[in-house]
Amino acid sequence: QTSTMYNMWLQYKIVNENNKDFWREVAVLSNSCIARSIKEELRFALNSMYKIAPDITTNHQAKIVIGVIKEISGLLNGKQKEIIADLPEEGYLITNNQGQLILTGKTDKALLYAVFHVLREVQLGNDVTSLNVVEGPKNILRMVNQWDNLDGSVERGYSGNSIFYENGEIVKDKSRIRDYARFLASVGINAISINNVNVWEEETYFITKKYLPEIKEIADIFKSYGVTLYLSINFASPIAIDGLDTADPLVDKVRKWWKEKVTEIYQYIPYFGGFVVKADSEHRPGPFTYGRDHADGSNMLAEALAPYNGKVIWRCFVYNCVQDWRDRSTDRARAAYDHFKPLDGKFHENVILQIKNGPMDFQVREPVSPLIGAMEHTNQMVEFQIAQEYTGQQRDLCYLIPQWKHVLKFDTHIKGEGTTIEEIVAGNVHSYKYSGLAAVSNIGNDDNWTGNTLAQANLYGYGRLTWNPGLAAETIAKEWIQQTFGKKESVLKTMEEILMDSWHIYENYTAPLGIGWMVTPHSHYGPNIDGYEYSRWGTYHFADRQGIGVDRTIETGTGYTAQYEMPNQLLYNNIDTCPDELLLFFHHVPYKYTLKSGKTVIQHIYDTHFSGYEQVEQLISKWETIKEHIDVPRYKNISERFSMQKRNAKEWRDQINTYFYRKSGIEDEKRRTIY
Numbered sequence: 307q308t309s310t311m312y313n314m315w316l317q318y319k320i321v322n323e324n325n326k327d328f329w330r331e332v333a334v335l336s337n338s339c340i341a342r343s344i345k346e347e348l349r350f351a352l353n354s355m356y357k358i359a360p361d362i363t364t365n366h367q368a369k370i371v372i373g374v375i376k377e378i379s380g381l382l383n384g385k386q387k388e389i390i391a392d393l394p395e396e397g398y399l400i401t402n403n404q405g406q407l408i409l410t411g412k413t414d415k416a417l418l419y420a421v422f423h424v425l426r427e428v429q430l431g432n433d434v435t436s437l438n439v440v441e442g443p444k445n446i447l448r449m450v451n452q453w454d455n456l457d458g459s460v461e462r463g464y465s466g467n468s469i470f471y472e473n474g475e476i477v478k479d480k481s482r483i484r485d486y487a488r489f490l491a492s493v494g495i496n497a498i499s500i501n502n503v504n505v506w507e508e509e510t511y512f513i514t515k516k517y518l519p520e521i522k523e524i525a526d527i528f529k530s531y532g533v534t535l536y537l538s539i540n541f542a543s544p545i546a547i548d549g550l551d552t553a554d555p556l557v558d559k560v561r562k563w564w565k566e567k568v569t570e571i572y573q574y575i576p577y578f579g580g581f582v583v584k585a586d587s588e589h590r591p592g593p594f595t596y597g598r599d600h601a602d603g604s605n606m607l608a609e610a611l612a613p614y615n616g617k618v619i620w621r622c623f624v625y626n627c628v629q630d631w632r633d634r635s636t637d638r639a640r641a642a643y644d645h646f647k648p649l650d651g652k653f654h655e656n657v658i659l660q661i662k663n664g665p666m667d668f669q670v671r672e673p674v675s676p677l678i679g680a681m682e683h684t685n686q687m688v689e690f691q692i693a694q695e696y697t698g699q700q701r702d703l704c705y706l707i708p709q710w711k712h713v714l715k716f717d718t719h720i721k722g723e724g725t726t727i728e729e730i731v732a733g734n735v736h737s738y739k740y741s742g743l744a745a746v747s748n749i750g751n752d753d754n755w756t757g758n759t760l761a762q763a764n765l766y767g768y769g770r771l772t773w774n775p776g777l778a779a780e781t782i783a784k785e786w787i788q789q790t791f792g793k794k795e796s797v798l799k800t801m802e803e804i805l806m807d808s809w810h811i812y813e814n815y816t817a818p819l820g821i822g823w824m825v826t827p828h829s830h831y832g833p834n835i836d837g838y839e840y841s842r843w844g845t846y847h848f849a850d851r852q853g854i855g856v857d858r859t860i861e862t863g864t865g866y867t868a869q870y871e872m873p874n875q876l877l878y879n880n881i882d883t884c885p886d887e888l889l890l891f892f893h894h895v896p897y898k899y900t901l902k903s904g905k906t907v908i909q910h911i912y913d914t915h916f917s918g919y920e921q922v923e924q925l926i927s928k929w930e931t932i933k934e935h936i937d938v939p940r941y942k943n944i945s946e947r948f949s950m951q952k953r954n955a956k957e958w959r960d961q962i963n964t965y966f967y968r969k970s971g972i973e974d975e976k977r978r979t980i981y
């Protein structure tokens with residue numbers, strides 16, 4: 307497909323005609339499936355940008371030579387060989403040796419990343435003939451999780467249906483899967499799980515011969531783009547698939563069952579990545595049923611996978627989802643840490659714990675999960691949500707890179723100053739064998755993949771961050787805009803502003819000061835302030851006529867703050883130092899409590915909600931100023947989304963303001979309209 311909507315950031319439109327002749331002959335020396343992807347990508351890109359069909363040869367004298375070190379060592383000097391020797395498997399060197407551009411590394415995967423690097427530079431309008439780059443990824447695991455179901459639906463999907471499944475079957479035409487693999491590889495993603503972590507009845511059979519042959523086809527596609535395939539599994543599979551009477555991880559016949567199962571999977575897919583597991587979470591089965599813990603559960607699978615170098619990615623989203631709202635001693639925020647921290651050191655070396663970035667659930671604002679980094683002897687990775695479940699569902703705009711940067715930069719102080727989340731998940735603080743990032747994907751079978759075309763920037767940016775978390779949110783935005791919409795100055799500037807402001811704007815008109823939720827139950831779109839207040843999910847705000855917020859302090863609250871290392875523990879526990887944006891997450895305060903900003907809580911609520919809505923109007927006006935530079939389908943798509951956002955922001959503004967006015971009886975100082 308060649309429509310602008312479809313091609314995301316691989317538009318291959320931006321041309322620097324100067325380099326055209328340079329590309330007429332390209333030597334690609336290897337012949338693996340990844341090398342074939344490289345050739346295809348080059349043909350497609352060069353045809354699209356320069357209207358040329360390059361000669362793809364094995365000529366060492368070509369102007370561009372792409373090959374792994376052992377194929378081209380004759381073309382490199384001693385220093386360059388040393389540089390490559392020091393690179394990780396996926397790292398690459400791009401260099402100009404006497405007029406010849408050389409792309410090299412240790413593996414074909416490295417070459418693929420190098421090629422996408424060069425193509426990105428071309429799309430950004432830069433001269434590539436004199437590039438000199440040495441790069442390697444900061445993280446080992448750079449993963450996306452699909453929450454796709456076999457019936458074609460996508461849990462928390464806002465971009466149409468699945469590209470993998472349709473009406474209870476795996477799709478026959480896999481061309482979209484291939485394009486998805488291209489997009490992922492182009493930003494450095496190297497792992498994917500292709501089914502929902504909630505593994506329903508039929509999907510349980512994915513690990514049987516009924517589905518494995520076709521899953522192998524999908525695995526092959528991803529493999530040719532350097533992306534390793536994982537499956538989410540049902541912990542109770544031995545019962546569901548083969549009628550065993552237990553799934554107890556310490557019972558021999560269960561362990562044997564998994565060993566045989568894993569052997570069978572690897573017969574179909576020798577390069578299978580492993581399992582993603584949601585256990586004992588939101589009614590999914592797990593080791594708790596048998597009085598076992600999560601180390602027992604994951605280690606059983608890890609032992610079965612170890613001979614094949616497979617991994618267990620075990621999620622820590624474990625909490626009591628049938629809480630009684632009357633019970634104030636149970637605090638959902640504490641759950642992951644309370645369950646997992648005591649198990650540190652008990653997990654096998656091919657188990658990686660996957661921890662959501664915050665202690666609750668992908669809210670617009672949460673503190674960073676205190677579990678990340680708290681387990682010195684257990685591999686960990688962070689989980690983000692690219693899908694905007696709680697952040698506007700790809701109708702409202704919310705560029706999430708600034709939020710993720712905020713998380714990655716958070717200093718846990720776990721091993722003293724500078725032990726940031728970024729360094730922890732890179733495996734630089736504790737010596738993790740495997741670690742990195744995972745995120746719930748936001749794509750579906752909509753023409754533009756992501757519902758709102760602007761939401762493509764979140765997938766793009768997530769990938770770029772997994773490779774290089776040091777990139778600024780602005781840089782990522784600029785790269786994405788320029789590759790996606792061209793390099794017109796006004797478009798670049800305006801769209802960058804629109805993206806960069808959007809997270810704060812969304813925060814302004816939704817739940818205030820870190821309290822979270824207040825969303826419509828189940829759908830999670832639109833306001834319902836008390837929607838979860840008397841329910842079993844543990845997500846309360848405790849607003850009454852005097853005040854609002856959750857007391858999570860050590861002295862009078864749930865004690866959650868004690869899960870943080872010093873000085874963060876003090877910072878949050880002490881109301882005088884707790885940052886405004888998280889005040890209501892940590893403290894219950896009267897409406898007239900004065901924030902560090904100098905405003906009272908109630909006035910802050912009114913002000914941010916009035917301004918949040920106005921800011922949406924401003925986003926729209928800004929967007930309209932660049933109308934003439936945007937093609938019709940994308941202009942229309944984004945404009946429609948902005949109108950939905952405007953309606954949504956208005957509803958949030960009026961419901962929040964009215965609710966708190968009625969609860970508190972306190973007037974808005976500016977006497978604006980409250981209902």
Ligand code: GCW
Pocket residue numbers: 453461462503504584588623667
């Ligand atoms: O917040 C919840 C979502 C569920 C999801 C769950 C999870 C896949 O609302 O839809 O289930 O998180 O992360 O497991």
